[in-house]
Amino acid sequence: MRTVTLTKGVPDFREGQVSFDEDGHLERGDTPTVMNPNDEPALRASLQAKVRNGGTASVMSMGPPGYGDVLREAMESVYADDLYLLSDREMAAADTWATAITVATGIQNMDEEPDLVFAGFKTADGETGHTGPQTAWCLDWPLVTHVVALDVDTEAGTLRAKRLVEGDADEIETVEAPLPAFVVTDPEFEPSYRRAEHRLTHKDLREETRQRAGEHEDHMTVWDHSDLNLDPDFIGLDGSPTIVSGVDPIPKAPAERDATMVDPSDPEEMAGVVDEMSRFAGGD
Amino acid sequence: MTEHEHYEAVVVGAGPGGAAAAATLAANDVETLVLERGVDAGSKNVSGGLLFAEEDAPYTIGDLFPEFRDAASERPVTESYIHNVAGDKVHTIDLDRVHHEGTAWCDSVLRRRMDSWLAERVHELTRETGGGLLTEVRANGLLRENGEIVGVTCDELDPIRADVVVAADGVNSELARDAGLMDYAEPDEYFQGVKAVVDLPDGAIEERFDVPEGKGASHLFAGDLFDGVRGGGFLYTNEDTLSIGTVFHLDSLAEERAEPHELLDSLLTHPLLAQWVDGDDDEVEYSAKLVPDSKRAAHPSPHEDRLLLVGDAAGQMQAQGPIIKGMNHAVSAGGLAAEAFVESRTRGNVTAGELYEQKLHREGVMDDLRPTRYRASSAVTEHDAVERLTDAVVDSPLGRVGLRALEGTVQRLFNSPFVLGTIPDTKTSYVTIPRVLAEELGERIEGESDVEPPSLADRIGDLTYDTDIGNPHIEVVDESYEASGTAVTACPVSAEGFGGGCYRSETVQSNGDEERVVSLDTQPCVECGTCAVVAETDWEHPRGGKGVEFREG
Ligand SMILES: Cc1cc2nc3c(=O)[nH]c(=O)nc-3n(C[C@H](O)[C@H](O)[C@H](O)COP(=O)(O)OP(=O)(O)OC[C@H]3O[C@@H](n4cnc5c(N)ncnc54)[C@H](O)[C@@H]3O)c2cc1C
Numbered sequence: 079m080r081t082v083t084l085t086k087g088v089p090d091f092r093e094g095q096v097s098f099d100e101d102g103h104l105e106r107g108d109t110p111t112v113m114n115p116n117d118e119p120a121l122r123a124s125l126q127a128k129v130r131n132g133g134t135a136s137v138m139s140m141g142p143p144g145y146g147d148v149l150r151e152a153m154e155s156v157y158a159d160d161l162y163l164l165s166d167r168e169m170a171a172a173d174t175w176a177t178a179i180t181v182a183t184g185i186q187n188m189d190e191e192p193d194l195v196f197a198g199f200k201t202a203d204g205e206t207g208h209t210g211p212q213t214a215w216c217l218d219w220p221l222v223t224h225v226v227a228l229d230v231d232t233e234a235g236t237l238r239a240k241r242l243v244e245g246d247a248d249e250i251e252t253v254e255a256p257l258p259a260f261v262v263t264d265p266e267f268e269p270s271y272r273r274a275e276h277r278l279t280h281k282d283l284r285e286e287t288r289q290r291a292g293e294h295e296d297h298m299t300v301w302d303h304s305d306l307n308l309d310p311d312f313i314g315l316d317g318s319p320t321i322v323s324g325v326d327p328i329p330k331a332p333a334e335r336d337a338t339m340v341d342p343s344d345p346e347e348m349a350g351v352v353d354e355m356s357r358f359a360g361g362d
Numbered sequence: 363m364t365e366h367e368h369y370e371a372v373v374v375g376a377g378p379g380g381a382a383a384a385a386t387l388a389a390n391d392v393e394t395l396v397l398e399r400g401v402d403a404g405s406k407n408v409s410g411g412l413l414f415a416e417e418d419a420p421y422t423i424g425d426l427f428p429e430f431r432d433a434a435s436e437r438p439v440t441e442s443y444i445h446n447v448a449g450d451k452v453h454t455i456d457l458d459r460v461h462h463e464g465t466a467w468c469d470s471v472l473r474r475r476m477d478s479w480l481a482e483r484v485h486e487l488t489r490e491t492g493g494g495l496l497t498e499v500r501a502n503g504l505l506r507e508n509g510e511i512v513g514v515t516c517d518e519l520d521p522i523r524a525d526v527v528v529a530a531d532g533v534n535s536e537l538a539r540d541a542g543l544m545d546y547a548e549p550d551e552y553f554q555g556v557k558a559v560v561d562l563p564d565g566a567i568e569e570r571f572d573v574p575e576g577k578g579a580s581h582l583f584a585g586d587l588f589d590g591v592r593g594g595g596f597l598y599t600n601e602d603t604l605s606i607g608t609v610f611h612l613d614s615l616a617e618e619r620a621e622p623h624e625l626l627d628s629l630l631t632h633p634l635l636a637q638w639v640d641g642d643d644d645e646v647e648y649s650a651k652l653v654p655d656s657k658r659a660a661h662p663s664p665h666e667d668r669l670l671l672v673g674d675a676a677g678q679m680q681a682q683g684p685i686i687k688g689m690n691h692a693v694s695a696g697g698l699a700a701e702a703f704v705e706s707r708t709r710g711n712v713t714a715g716e717l718y719e720q721k722l723h724r725e726g727v728m729d730d731l732r733p734t735r736y737r738a739s740s741a742v743t744e745h746d747a748v749e750r751l752t753d754a755v756v757d758s759p760l761g762r763v764g765l766r767a768l769e770g771t772v773q774r775l776f777n778s779p780f781v782l783g784t785i786p787d788t789k790t791s792y793v794t795i796p797r798v799l800a801e802e803l804g805e806r807i808e809g810e811s812d813v814e815p816p817s818l819a820d821r822i823g824d825l826t827y828d829t830d831i832g833n834p835h836i837e838v839v840d841e842s843y844e845a846s847g848t849a850v851t852a853c854p855v856s857a858e859g860f861g862g863g864c865y866r867s868e869t870v871q872s873n874g875d876e877e878r879v880v881s882l883d884t885q886p887c888v889e890c891g892t893c894a895v896v897a898e899t900d901w902e903h904p905r906g907g908k909g910v911e912f913r914e915g
C-alpha cells in the first residue's frame with residue numbers, strides 16, 4: 079500500500095517563539111517554521127497504515143525550500159520512505175484553492191497512484207480547514223473527515239473509519255469507503271496497534287528511520303510548476319480567488335484593575351490576601 | 363474475528379529471569395515474544411543489589427550475555443562485612459569466606475541500567491527468531507481454551523497464543539495468581555525491601571571505603587537499630603552512588619506496626635555510616651519491593667499446563683542469612699525453563715513443566731531455595747515457646763559468657779553457607795544474637811551522622827509517575843481498619859498521620875458509632891506489592907507504561 083500525507087510548515091505560535099510587528103502583523107522572518115501541529119494525527123494515521131498494512135509512506139508539502147526541515151521532522155515521526163516538496167516562486171501566496179490544485183497535481187504526478195491520502199484537520203495559521211477537502215475534490219476521490227480511528231482492508235480495497243459526526247465527540251459513526259480515498263484526521267485520532275507483530279514492526283521502522291532522517295535530502299523530490307506541468311495562471315497568487323481585504327489585530331482587553339504584587343513568604347501580606355478573598359468565600 | 367496471534371514462546375517480564383529465559387529460547391531458535399509492562403525494562407524493578415555468579419549455577423548472566431559486566435553492572439564487589447549493632451557499639455565480622463566461596467564473581471547493579479541493557483540484547487536476539495521484546499505491554503491474565511492455559515491476555519494487545527508461557531513477572535505475579543499457583547496471602551512468605559540510592563562525589567567510593575580503584579564493598583547490618591523488627595540493612599557501592607536499604611520479614615514489620623521509611627532512616631543516620639555517607643550527599647531515589655522468602659514461598663512444582671513460573675514469580679528468592687540471592691536464581695531458573703521447553707519438543711512424552719521441575723531439583727537450585735535442613739530446624743526453633751526460651755538464654759549472663767567465649771568461632775559460623783542457610787527466622791537470630799555480640803565484643807563508634815534523610819513527602823515528590831488517572835490499579839475490598847489498617851504503616855509510601863501517601867486511616871461516624879476505616883490513593887504507589895498481602899485488596903499492576911518509573915532501581 080502507498081500513502082501520502084500532506085503537511086505544512088506554519089509559524090511556531092508558541093509563546094516565546096512567535097513575533098509580531100508594531101501593527102500586530104506576524105513577522106514571518108523572525109518566527110521559526112514548524113510542522114503544523116494538526117498534521118500530527120494525519121502522520122500517525124499514515125504510520126498506522128504503514129505498520130499494519132505494509133507498503134510505503136510519503137510526505138508531501140507545498141512551500142519554500144526551507145520546508146525541507148519540516149519534512150525531515152515529518153519523516154522522523156511517520157518513519158516516511160520519501161518526501162515530496164512542491165516548491166516554486168509561482169506557487170507562492172496561494173490560497174486554499176490554488177494549493178489544492180497544486181497538491182492534487184503533485185499526487186497525480188507520483189510514479190504510482192497512492193491508495194490513501196491523509197491530511198490534518200486544519201492549519202494553525204490559516205485555520206480554514208479547506209485545503210484537504212478541496213484536494214479530494216480535485217482528485218475526485220471519496221473524502222472521509224473527522225476520522226478518529228481507521229482500519230484498512232487492502233485485499234478488499236476498502237477502508238473502514240470511525241468519524242465524529244459534525245466534529246462532535248459524542249456522536250461517532252462508522253463509515254466504509256473504497257480506495258483510493260482521502261482521509262482528514264481529527265485531532266482526537268488514535269492509532270491502534272493491538273497485535274504484537276504491529277508493535278515489533280513499529281520498533282523496526284523506528285530504527286530504520288533514524289538513519290534515513292539523517293540524510294533526508296537524499297530521499298526528497300522537489301518539483302516546480304513545470305515538473306508538474308501547471309499553468310502559472312492557475313496556481314500561486316494568480317490562481318487564488320480569495321482576496322484578503324485586511325487583517326485586524328485582535329485588541330488586547332484593557333485591564334480594569336491594577337494588580338497588586340504580594341510576597342507569598344510574608345505572612346502579613348498574605349493575611350491581606352486572605353481578608354480580601356474571604357469576602358467572596360460565602361459565594362456572593 | 364481474526365485468529366489469535368501465535369508465538370512459540372511468550373515470556374512475560376524482562377527482569378533477569380525473563381532475560382535469561384528469552385536469550386536461551388532464542389539461542390535455540392524458538393520464536394520468542396517478550397512482554398514488559400514498564401516504559402523501559404528496569405523502570406519497575408528494585409534490588410539491593412549484588413548479582414552473584416555462582417560456580418555451580420546452571421546459568422549465569424555472564425554466560426548468556428558476555429559483555430554484561432563491562433556494559434551493565436556497577437562494580438565488582440570484592441569485600442563483604444556484617445556489622446552487629448547495639449546502640450553505638452558495633453562488632454564487625456569479615457564475611458570474606460562466605461562471599462567468595464563458590465562465587466565466580468559478584469557485581470553491584472542498578473536495575474534500570476542493567477535491565478534496559480539486557481532488554482536491548484534480548485530484543486536483538488529474539489527479533490532474529492521472528493519475535494522480539496515489547497515494553498509498555500502488561501499481561502493481565504492467562505488465555506484458556508477448554509480450561510487449559512494456552513497463552514496470555516494483555517491490556518494493550520489482543521490475546522496471544524503460545525506453546526509455552528514463561529511467567530518471569532516477578533513477585534506478585536498476576537499470571538501465577540491466575541493459574542492458582544500463588545495466592546499472596548501469607549505475610550511470613552515475604553520480606554519487604556526498601557532502598558535509597560545516594561549520589562557520591564567522584565572518587566569518594568575509593569576514598570571512603572578504602573577499596574582498590576574500580577572495586578567495591580558490601581556492608582550488612584543487624585542488631586538493635588530497627589526497633590526489634592526482624593531483618594537487616596545493607597550498603598553496596600555502585601559506580602558513583604551507594605545503594606542503602608533494609609530488608610524485613612513482612613510479618614514482623616506488620617506486627618510491630620513499623621514504618622519502613624523510618625527504619626531506613628535509622629540506618630542512614632546511624633553513626634557507623636557517617637564514615638561513608640555525609641550530609642551533603644544527595645538521596646536520588648527512594649524505592650521498595652516485596653521479596654519472596656524461598657524457604658517458605660518457593661513453589662515446589664512451579665508450572666501448570668504450558669505455563670512455567672520463573673524467579674520471584676515462583677518464589678525463588680533465597681535469603682542466605684543476611685545475604686540476598688534472587689537475581690542469580692531467576693537467571694538459572696529462566697535458563698532451565700527455556701531448556702526444558704526445547705527438550706520437551708523433541709521428547710514428546712514429557713511436558714516442559716515436568717522437565718523444568720526435574721531440572722530445578724537436579725541442578726541443585728531447589729535445594730538452595732528450600733533447604734531440607736532448614737525445614738527440620740525451623741519446625742522446632744520457630745516455635746514461639748522455643749524462641750522465647752533461646753532468646754532469654756542468649757541474653758542471660760550465661761549466654762553472654764558463651765558468646766564471648768565463641769569470639770573466634772563466631773567469625774567461622776557467620777562465614778558458613780551451611781549455617782546461614784539454616785538460620786531460623788526468629789528474633790534471636792536477627793536481633794538478639796547480633797545485639798549481644800555487639801554489647802559483649804563490640805567497639806564504641808565515635809562521632810555522629812550529619813545525614814538528614816528527606817521526608818516521605820519529598821521522597822515521593824522526587825519520583826517520576828505517569829498516573830493512570832481514573833483507573834486505580836488497587837482497590838480496597840474491606841475498608842475496615844482491622845482488615846486493611848496494617849497497610850497504613852507497612853506501605854513504604856504511607857505513614858500514620860501522613861496525608862500524602864497511599865493509605866490513610868480516618869475515623870468516620872456511622873449511626874452514632876465511630877468506626878476506623880482506611881482510604882487509598884494509588885497516585886504515590888511504588889508498586890511494591892505489600893498491600894496485596896497485608897490488606898484486603900483487589901491488587902493488580904498498572905497497565906503498560908503507567909505508574910511509577912524508577913530511574914535507578
Ligand atoms: C530491596 C531489595 C534488595 C534485593 N537485593 C538483592 C541482592 O542483593 N541480590 C539479589 O540477587 N537479589 C536481590 N533482591 C531480589 C531480586 O531483586 C529479585 O529476586 C529479582 O529481581 C527477581 O528477578 P525476576 O526476573 O524473577 O523478577 P523481576 O526482576 O521482578 O522482574 C519482573 C519483570 O516483570 C515485569 N512485569 C511484572 N508484571 C508484569 C505483567 N503483568 N506484564 C508484563 N510485565 C510484567 C516487571 O516490570 C519486571 O520487569 C532484592 C530485592 C529487593 C526488593
Ligand code: SF4
Pocket residue numbers: 836849852853854855856864865884886887888889890891892893894
Ligand atoms: S499502595 Fe500497596 S503496592 Fe503501592 S506502595 Fe503502598 S503498599 Fe506498595
